[in-house]
Amino acid sequence: MITISNLTKEFSGQKVLDGLNLEIKKGEVVALVGASGAGKSTFLRSMNYLEQPDSGTIDIDGFKVDFNAISKEQILTLRRKLAMVFQQFNLFERRTALDNVKEGLKIVKKMSDAEATVLAKQELAKVGLSDRENHYPRHLSGGQKQRVALARALAMKPDVLLLDEPTSALDPELVGEVEKSIADAAKAGQTMVLVSHDIAFVYQVADKVLFLEKGKILEQGTPEEIFNHPKEERTKEFFASYSRNFQE
Numbered sequence: 083m084i085t086i087s088n089l090t091k092e093f094s095g096q097k098v099l100d101g102l103n104l105e106i107k108k109g110e111v112v113a114l115v116g117a118s119g120a121g122k123s124t125f126l127r128s129m130n131y132l133e134q135p136d137s138g139t140i141d142i143d144g145f146k147v148d149f150n151a152i153s154k155e156q157i158l159t160l161r162r163k164l165a166m167v168f169q170q171f172n173l174f175e176r177r178t179a180l181d182n183v184k185e186g187l188k189i190v191k192k193m194s195d196a197e198a199t200v201l202a203k204q205e206l207a208k209v210g211l212s213d214r215e216n217h218y219p220r221h222l223s224g225g226q227k228q229r230v231a232l233a234r235a236l237a238m239k240p241d242v243l244l245l246d247e248p249t250s251a252l253d254p255e256l257v258g259e260v261e262k263s264i265a266d267a268a269k270a271g272q273t274m275v276l277v278s279h280d281i282a283f284v285y286q287v288a289d290k291v292l293f294l295e296k297g298k299i300l301e302q303g304t305p306e307e308i309f310n311h312p313k314e315e316r317t318k319e320f321f322a323s324y325s326r327n328f329q330e
Contacts, residue, residue, distance in 0.1 A: 083107060084242060084273070089138035089149075091121075091128055091297075098124045099135070100297035106242065109271045113284040115308075116294035117320065122277040125294070126244045129275070130164040131157050142241050162190060165240035169247045171227040173219045173234075179206060179226075180215040183234045190238070205233035209263040225256030229263050236267060243267065245276045249283075261287075281321075285309055293317045 084106040091099040098121045106112050114122040127133040128149075129140060135149040142163050147156050173182050183202035187193045193201070206215055209229040219227055228248060235243055245264065249257040261283050268274060268287050278284050284291060284305060291308040293301045293316075301314045312318050 083141075083143065085139075085141040086129065087139045087141075089125070089128060089140075090136045091124055091133060092136055097297050099128060099138075102138075102297070102299060104292070104299070106273060106275065108273055110289045111268045111274045111276060111287055112290045112292065113276045113278060113288035113305075114292050114294055115278070115281070115284060115320075116300075120294040121297040122294055123246050126166070126246050126275060126277055129242075129244060130161050130166060132166070162238070163241040164244055165235035165238045165242075166244040166246065167228070167231050167235050167248050169251045171219070171224075171231045171251075173227055173230060175219050178216050178218055179211060179222065179230045179233075182219075182230055183237050186234060186238055201237055202233070205237040206230070208236070208266065209233045210259070223256055224252045225259045228252065228256075228260045232260070232263050232267070236272065241273060243272055243274045245274060245278070247277055247279065249278070249280060281309065293320070 086102060086104045089099050089102040090097065102125065114125060116122055124133055128135045131152065137150055139146060139148050145159065145163065147160055174185065177185070180202050183205055184198040187198035187201060188195065203215065206212055209232055211226060211229055211233065214222060214226055222230065248264065249260050252260065265287050276284070276288065288305050290302060291305050292299050293308060295316055301308060301312060301317050308317065309321060312321060
């Protein structure tokens with residue numbers, strides 16, 4: 083169980099996160115939706131201290147951090163527990179797909195090269211890239227790069243996988259291959275927090291959806307509840323622009 087309490091962040095006097103509280107169960111996929119500027123990406127980045135929250139706590143299965151009094155050692159432990167996949171891949175350009183996945187295993191987890199190679203190969207196979215192990219990023223499509231980034235994150239065996247708009251930088255025809263890999267990881271029981279504008283994918287993969295507005299969780303529920311039967315007027319307005327019927 084992951085518990086986030088009173089997470090607060092201001093930029094230039096404006097509250098971007100306004101005392102957020104959230105519980106995430108093991109194996110649950112939580113999706114954050116809302117307009118640009120609602121605080122979704124800041125929420126993710128604050129969870130693993132890429133953004134420094136002004137206040138709040140996070141508890142991951144008994145490992146509790148108070149962001150007002152966090153130590154360097156706690157930051158490292160927190161980042162080991164929360165692996166992040168970014169919009170822009172963030173791969174090492176001069177290393178192969180396999181070496182990109184191995185890097186964290188050797189440096190952070192202190193694995194031998196042989197151990198890291200076995201695990202990296204397994205994770206690349208899971209995202210359908212066994213035939214691209216020895217390719218450099220410049221020889222991979224955007225979708226393949228993002229799947230390498232996903233394999234790299236999953237290889238670390240994180241308690242929670244954080245995904246910040248993982249398909250927004252991809253051409254439309256490449257989105258499906260990345261979303262399939264994410265859905266496969268979800269089916270395998272990986273706990274995730276996902277920020278995405280792809281409502282159809284969120285409907286398919288999420289267990290719980292949070293609608294954020296001005297740094298607050300305005301509404302939360304199942305995809306069915308939030309997309310098809312929203313209670314708040316602002317939520318209704320937001321989804322009114324989507325004409326697609328998500329009901330099966």
